Amino acid sequence: MTATTLDLIDRKIVSALMQDATQPIGRIADQVGLSQTPCWKRIQKLEAAGVLTGRVAIADPAKLGLGLTVFAGVEAPDHSPEWRAGFERALAAMPEVREVYRMAGIYDYLLQIIARDVGAFDEFYKRLTTVVKVKSCSSLFVLERLKATPGYPVDTTTR
Template identity: 40%
Template sequence: MNVRIDDVDRKILGALQRDASQSLDEIAKEVGSSKTPVWNRIRKLKEAGVIGQQTVFLDAEALGFEACFFVLIRTSEHEADWQAKFLKALRDRAEVQEAHRLAGDIDYILKVRVKNARAYDAFYQALIGEVRVHNVTALLSMEEIKSTTMLPL
């Protein structure tokens, strides 16, 4: 569904991206509107699929997930049944925060968050035990410089 987004919608979306726990009164004040029109716009944006699932961000390191790996996967398998099995294996593992199918030399890249290298190895062993892959390269992130879900509205 295609929806037209105006400047007020952009301001509302910006406010929600910064802090979705704000009250309607706070958002309305920030965007220079009243509560009912803001509520109606948010409802319309949700119905159009512009606003998706609302959640909270947890601090991975505070919870003991100190290692972030980017996993590059090459495969010689491209059949539908292999792909379905691979996608299921990724969806079933909470360690996989992101997974992307790529164009170019690498077929897939995963962002995997685990407690330590030993936990990554357990993840890796389980993954290759379920699906056949041609080549796996794991890159350990030494420092997260920027991470955001905010879009440049």
């Protein structure tokens, strides 16, 4: 199942679940014009196909004592599969790392890191650079989050 094979009803179901995954199947079914059983079967197919990858609660990091968000640009010392595998293993073991992107441009990787404060980020940085060699790491500290949208824009208007 790919974006081109999702029909309008599938896209409406995905959009509804991204807005609120806790809503009852009956409400989603009403929104998309199905009865509950066919709607549930479509959700199961979307999960089996990997379109829906999980259902989570979204928390406010500041209210969890995680007041600092940092974006770190990392330059790799080399581009060998061995280095990349070690880097990926190191990041997988660090819960502060929320997202990782392999990039084209100035940085090889862009990391989103969440931490309690600057001191906690510094501890993370020391741990990262002890576990894996990096050519450089440049950090950008977030002053204010203006927008954070957990879902994605899904076309729910055209066939």
